[in-house]
Amino acid sequence: MPSKESSAKSSTRATPANSRDERGQPAPIARPTLRIETARIFRPLLQPARYKGAHGGRGSGKSHFFAGLLIEDSLAEKGLLSLCIREVQKSLQQSAKRLIEAKLADFGLGEADGFKVFREVIQTPGDGLIAFHGMQDHTADSVKSFEGFKRAWIEEAQTLSARSLGLLRPTIRAEGSEIWASWNPRRKSDPIDRLLRGAEPPTGAVVVRANWSDNPWFPGVLEQERRDCLRASPDQYDHIWEGGYATVQHGAYYAEALAQARIEGRIGFVPRDPLLPVKAFWDIGVRDATSVWIAQFVGREIRVLDYYEASGQPLAAHLEWLREKGYGNAECILPHDGNRGDAVTAVRFEDHIAGAGFKVETIPNQGKGAALKRVEAARRLFPAIFFNEATCSGGLDALGWYHEKQDEARNIGLGPEHDWSSHAADAFGLLCVAYEAPRERRPRPAFHNGAGAWMG
DSSP states (O other): OOOEEEEEEEEEEOOOTTTTTTTBBBBBEOOEEEEEEEEEGGGGGSSSEEEEEEEEOSSSSSSHHHHHHHHHHHHHSSSOOOOOOEOOSSSSSGHHHHHHHHHHHTTTGGGTTTTEEOOOOOOEETTTTEEEEEEGOOOOGGGGGGOOEEEEETTTTTGGGGHHHOOOOHSSSSTTTTTEEEEEEOOOTHHHHHHSSSSSOOOOOOEEOOGGGGOOOOOOOHHHHHHHHHOOOOOHHHHHOOOOOOSSSSOBBBBHHHHHHHTTTOOOOOOTTTTTTHHHHEEEEEESEEEEEEEEEEEEEEEEEEEEEEEEEOOHHHHHHHHHTTTTTEEEEEEEGGGGTTTTOOOOOHHHHHHHTTTEEEEOOTTTTTHHHHHHHHEEEEEGEEEHHHHHHHHHHHHHHHHHHEEEETTTTEEEOOSSHHHHHHHHHHHHHOOOOOOOOOOOOOOSSTTTTTTO
């Protein structure tokens, strides 16, 4: 089970009216310490940071964590001004207001503690405030009203536009201010992903990935929903429940296999075996992308170590990548067009690659229906395939997108759609077609001349 820990903040509330201090005023007494249990995955977010983010799938408790943290901070800092932000908020029912109200009830906090719920805002101790806004409704001038606010929690942050993020960041600038984001990732290109998960996140940003498996209080009813989704909608499962980027909605060939691989821990860290040969499986792009998967066959396991893709580059650039990554001794496995002449030199690709010092094998054309044969081979072998996630992320994205083209009018499939994902998928299919399971050695029968032997 995922672990949970308690964070604690203290607050005070007034004593009954007949209890007075030396000035004749109602005397405050110490309220019992407020303890909020926190899943271990969120512990890094308890420390001060300018940017805090939690991304992941359904049932992780991201919103519950930030709602609780906002109440904690409002207790700890009297007069704290806070915002709950969405890109579009047509009514308060779309906001986090109801969740925060529920948390206040869970913690036993009310007007005596400084919290008072109004129709549009929540008053917090010391004349503080929690307000709820949709950024789409604001302009560069109107957003100035947020100056002085020290907390901004962006809900459903995957929908926040670059314009809105650009308005918000310089406005929330008070000393000690923090910008929080919780979201289920949609695309790598979304502004919040570029900001907090890109190559250069803001200095000191703290970002965690949280999923259902990190939630110690994950309810049984959601567990059944999760299992049903995995069974009935495998092409959506990784996005909905595991926090993966969205893939195609219908007909993704490898959706279920990828979801199962992630559940079984076959997508993660995969080390290279220095004693075994390395193979490079190609899809050769002439006017489009060239893709290469790097793999080792270890017993009955297929360990995928790396992925490469480039467009508009000469063959020499692809070979140089192999050398730079330490795959200079890899055996290059080419599709049937590897024996086709280069458009510039008329020399066959396999001869070019062999001339550069690589061992080369070209797989013969599989004939009609070759693309679907590759898909079936990959599906059959997927339970034995392990991916090194850090270096294969681009290829995994492509495999998650690779899908069937549909004739909408006749509601029939037309085979694999040729798009940006095809090159990675074709090279991966080649890997699976070329794989040969190791032959099991059968024990030789033992012959002897003792009593009872056939030669005895």
